[in-house]
Amino acid sequence: MNVRFPIWLNRILMLLxxxxxxxxxxxxxxxxYWHDEVYTSLRAAGYTRWEIDxxxxxxxxxxxxTLQRFQQIKPGSTIADTVHSLAQEDPQHPPLYFAxxxxxxxxxxxxxxxxxxxxxxxxxxGCH
Numbered sequence: 607m608n609v610r611f612p613i614w615l616n617r618i619l620m621l622l623x624x625x626x627x628x629x630x631x632x633x634x635x636x637x638x639y640w641h642d643e644v645y646t647s648l649r650a651a652g653y654t655r656w657e658i659d660x661x662x663x664x665x666x667x668x669x670x671x672t673l674q675r676f677q678q679i680k681p682g683s684t685i686a687d688t689v690h691s692l693a694q695e696d697p698q699h700p701p702l703y704f705a706x707x708x709x710x711x712x713x714x715x716x717x718x719x720x721x722x723x724x725x726x727x728x729x730x731x732g733c734h
Contacts, residue, residue, distance in 0.1 A: 647721045648676055649699075650707035652683030654691045677716045679708065 611619075648658060653676060661676070662668055680687070688708055689701040710724040 643721060646704070646707055647711075647716065649692065649696075650688060650704050650711055651676065651678060651716065652680035652687045652691070652708070655695050677721075679711055679716060685709075 658676065661672060685705050685708055688704050692699050692701050692704060707721075707724055711721065714720040714724075
């Protein structure tokens with residue numbers, strides 16, 4: 607059974623998809639950075655849960671510079687470190703996704719906007 611939609615309906619559906627994609631990406635730098643986006647940034651940057659807990663969850667004020675350091679790729683770490691920390695601490699997460707996120711951070715920087723673009727784009731690619 608081969609169902610054909612009218613051309614006008616196809617064009618309306620394509621327009622709606624384009625508008626939906628635009629709404630997803632417009633002003634992305636002004637949208638809330640969600641928990642899962644923070645988690646992806648930390649993991650892709652090569653940090654372990656223990657390192658994060660030791661620095662950030664010690665019942666004290668944390669300077670913004672300390673927080674921003676965790677957005678950068680961890681000095682001296684590799685993709686293998688990212689995959690190893692996932693295997694040890696969160697084996698249910700797909701290592702290829704985090705390896706791709708790390709590559710994205712290296713190419714485009716580790717700003718919240720760059721990180722969010724990767725994560726929102728990966729939804730469109732069907733990676734996440």
